[in-house]
Amino acid sequence: MYTSPFHTVDISNKTFLVTGGAGFIGSNLVEYLLKYNAKKVIVLDNLATGFEENIKPYIVLPNFEFIKGDICVLDDCAKACVGVDYLFHEAALGSVPRSIQNPIATHNVNATGFINVLIAARDAKVKRVVYASSSSVYGDSKVLPKVENQIGKQLSPYAVSKMTNELYGEIFAKTYNMEVIGLRYFNILDHDKILKEVCCGNTIIYKCSY
Numbered sequence: 001m002y003t004s005p006f007h008t009v010d011i012s013n014k015t016f017l018v019t020g021g022a023g024f025i026g027s028n029l030v031e032y033l034l035k036y037n038a039k040k041v042i043v044l045d046n047l048a049t050g051f052e053e054n055i056k057p058y059i060v061l062p063n064f065e066f067i068k069g070d071i072c073v074l075d076d077c078a079k080a081c082v083g084v085d086y087l088f089h090e091a092a093l094g095s096v097p098r099s100i101q102n103p104i105a106t107h108n109v110n111a112t113g114f115i116n117v118l119i120a121a122r123d124a125k126v127k128r129v130v131y132a133s134s135s136s137v138y139g140d141s142k143v144l145p146k147v148e149n150q151i152g153k154q155l156s157p158y159a160v161s162k163m164t165n166e167l168y169g170e171i172f173a174k175t176y177n178m179e180v181i182g183l184r185y186f187n188i189l190d191h192d193k194i195l196k197e198v199c200c201g202n203t204i205i206y207k208c209s210y
C-alpha cells in the first residue's frame with residue numbers, strides 16, 4: 001500500500017473516469033484518486049466481474065459518481081466522459097480460459113468496448129486515455145527481459161483482444177491527435193488476498209490467467 005503520492009501535479013481540479021472501477025485494479029485507482037482529493041472520480045462499470053462492495057465506501061462522497069453502464073454501449077461511454085480530463089480504462093473481461101471458452105464475449109467487451117471508450121474520449125476531448133494492456137501481448141516471445149517492441153505471436157483470444165487495443169490505441173492517437181497510453185500489466189496480485197486465500201505453507205500457488 002502506498003504511503004505517499006506517485007503523482008506530482010495537483011489533481012484537485014481534475015475529473016477522472018475509471019472504467020471497470022468496481023474491479024480489482026480499477027477500485028484501487030479510485031481509492032488512490034479520492035485519497036488525493038481529485039475534483040471528481042466517475043466509475044463506469046456494469047458489474048460483470050466487479051463488485052459494488054469495492055466502491056461502497058465512496059458512494060456517499062460528493063466527488064464520486066457511479067454509473068452502472070456497459071462499455072459495449074457507446075451512449076454509456078459518452079455519458080460517462082462528459083467533463084472528464086483523464087480516463088483510466090480498466091474495464092475488460094479478463095482470463096485466458098474465459099476467452100478460449102467464449103471468444104465473442106471477450107472480443108465484444110475488450111475490443112469493441114475499447115473502441116467505444118476511445119470514440120467517447122475523443123468526442124469529449126479527454127486529455128489522456130491510459131488503458132490496461134497485458135503482458136499476454138508478448139505471446140510466445142522468449143526474449144528476456146521483455147522489450148516493448150519485441151513481441152511474439154499471441155496465444156489466446158484474450159491476448160489478441162489486448163493486442164487489438166494496442167493497434168487501435170496507436171491509430172487513434174495518430175489519427176485523432178489523442179494521448180493514448182497502454183500499460184502492459186503482468187500478473188497483478190492482491191497482497192491481502194494472497195495471504196488469505198492462496199498461501200500454502202511457504203508456497204504461493206496461483207494460476208496465470210493473463
Ligand SMILES: NC(=O)c1ccc[n+]([C@@H]2O[C@H](COP(=O)([O-])OP(=O)(O)OC[C@H]3O[C@@H](n4cnc5c(N)ncnc54)[C@H](O)[C@@H]3O)[C@@H](O)[C@H]2O)c1
Nearest residue numbers: 020022023024025046047048049050070071091092132188
Ligand atoms: N489483474 C491482472 O493481473 C491483470 C493483468 C493484465 C491485464 N489486466 C487488465 O487490467 C484490467 C483490470 O483488471 P482487473 O484484474 O481489475 O479485472 P476485474 O475483473 O477485477 O475488473 C474489470 C472490471 O471491468 C468491469 N467490466 C467488465 N465488462 C464490462 C463492460 N462491458 N462494461 C463496463 N464494465 C465492465 C467488471 O465488472 C470489473 O469491475 C483489465 O483490462 C485486465 O484485462 C489485469
